[in-house]
Amino acid sequence: MKAKVAGRFAALALCVGASAAAAKDTQLNVYNWSDYIAKDTIPNFEKQTGVKVRYDNYDSDDTLQAKLLTGSSGYDIVVPTSNYAGKQIAAGIFAPLDKSKLPNLKYLDPQLMALVAGADPGNKFAVPWAYGTTGLAYNVNKAQQILGKVPLDNWDILFKPENLAKLKTCGVSVLDAPDQMFAAALHYIGKDPASTNPADYQAAMQVLKKIRPYITQFNSSGYINDLVGGDICFAFGWSGDVVIAKHRAMEAKKPYKVEYYIPKGGAPVWFDVMAIPKDAKDKDAALQWINYIEDPKVHAAITNAVYYPSANAEARKYVRPDVANDPAVYPPADVVKTLFLLKPLPPEIQRLQTRLWTELKSGR
Template identity: 80%
Template sequence: MKAARLAGNDAGSARRGAGLFAGWMASLRRSSVQPATSGRGPGRAALAVLVGATLCCVAGAASAAQLNVYNWSDYIAKDTIPNFEKQTGITVRYDVYDSDDTLQAKLLTGNSGYDVVAPTSNYAGRQIAAGLFAPLDKSKLPNLKYLDPQLMALVAGADPGNKYAVPWAFGTTGLGYNVDKARKILGPNVALDSWDVLFKPENIGKLKSCGVSVLDAPDQMFAAALHYLGRDPASTKPADYQAAYELLKTIRPAITQFSSSGYINDLVGGDICFTFGWSGDVSIARRRAAEARKPYTIQYFIPKGGAPIWFDVMVIPKDAKNQQEALRWINYIETPQVHAAITNAVYYPSANLEARKYVSPEVAKDPAIYPPPEVLKSLFLLKPMPPDIARLMTRLWTQFKSGR
């Protein structure tokens, strides 16, 4: 997912947000690993029959409970849902999407059919303002105590008072490569951690021969283009977006596909050698390529000078039929061991401080997943756009994709 993305309410909010975020990451790195403990007390034999009958009734009632979750693709561990179903007796229907716009279209019908969804925070900010979500009953969410207050202050930029949203994960948007193919084409002197690779036609044009993929995500691409042009990535000036569009038109001939999920397998299979993509996705591709013993290396780079950072958040649609089950799901996800298992599987960090203790050292030490403090200072958070700018971005993006 992903992708993410959030900022405060003025032009300086991205810089303040990055500072808060750097502090948060520093506190995470100071965490030490502690083993999980559990225990169970014995019951009385005299109550065995009564307890058994009660459990039978409870299990029967729980088996009828359902939960409908709509989330980003490649964004959960294999055992997350089975363990939740076993623990709660709630049956989960889990569907996936690869675009915030796809999710938003369902939400705007007023009958989404889902109980928990995970928009990116800049989209969530507009959706909260539109009254699409139910407020959280925090008395049912004791695991919120594990969330870092500095991060929650960032999320409050889209969700004032943290009334509706709980972070699922965060990541960055940058450049992913089949390094062997890209180096062979670009030569040794082109810096792979530079936006110049994407935004200079003479560079990206060379990579067309081995496949160029970009996210089908206008908020991500326009923010990166605006930043490259030296403008505010969260600009609300139409002229800035027109300038970014003119830049994007120069690289359109080199783009061979728009993809927000399939590009993972395309990287692994060698069908593309470059992507403007999400950090965890490229890290997943790197792992899969290594497991398949591919004769090339896949690597993710956060471009020097700054890149988008984003948060995906769990919210409950106002039309949800199973809101109590939704709350149980959100609280379960915020169990430290559960969220750590998700991070270990999908390479997107959790907002849960306690979960970091259970993240594998290989993941915790990867700068593509947990950026170092000096990189964090350069990242910019995206801001919910006013409706007129959102419409402008959509129109320009459609023109860009069509090659007009």
């Protein structure tokens, strides 16, 4: 779900049983979030299969959805967030998966797949790429200097205007993702994060309007570099993005710490899933790509690079200990119990959410 960081790469695939010569003429077109893959994922796939990969990036689900709704996306693999994928599946946008060509699905965690089934009943159309949470990111040194020694794992930091007003002096960024922001605001005021009551969204909007003057930017990708560079001190962001920023700041020997916190009492959890558009030109290559990604060692390498866990239970064995044991990457069981999954919303609620978000961003 991640706004996730910027710079996604391309995917590829080769028809099962095709000759090596034919594979060289095959191009797999992948559309994915930025900073969401290991450096060697694509080269290794191309070397292994002979398939060339075109890898393009986006930084919002709305951008992807607009392209899919044209009916001629030009891509063989896309990676929507589960709540968007649920609506797209219902709209008949994706081709069903031929699981006979996906033997590595056996490694997927049944409990996590049961959650994904909330958007994809029967797990017929989508395979998880990664999952994560949405929470609070800090330049800890600057934030504590301004706020004092207050608990940083608290939604009050984001939703109480007096707190955000203080943090504005060093920069505040929130995701340009209305589904994430409204879900968090609804949860904060005691409403169902997946509410279908328009009045609940108006109530959440009042909370968001009060903090709007203190938001420096709406950004779903660049906030990582801004955290590393010290240009912002607070963000509402995706877990893996913030952990990337944390490690980059450490590598650059910055005189401050970047940390991610899952707010107490619950936070959004999401899955980004691989799916094959019906208009895909090479569905066999797309299936080979999905099966390749679900190789435990391949997916572990991705997690080690981007700090987002996969639903591949076997892959965790190959994840570096410092990543596998980081609660920002793999939340402990007691925290997982408090997380809530974003669900598909009816079209009228999504339109309301989008309209309110546009008003909020414009400052009206």
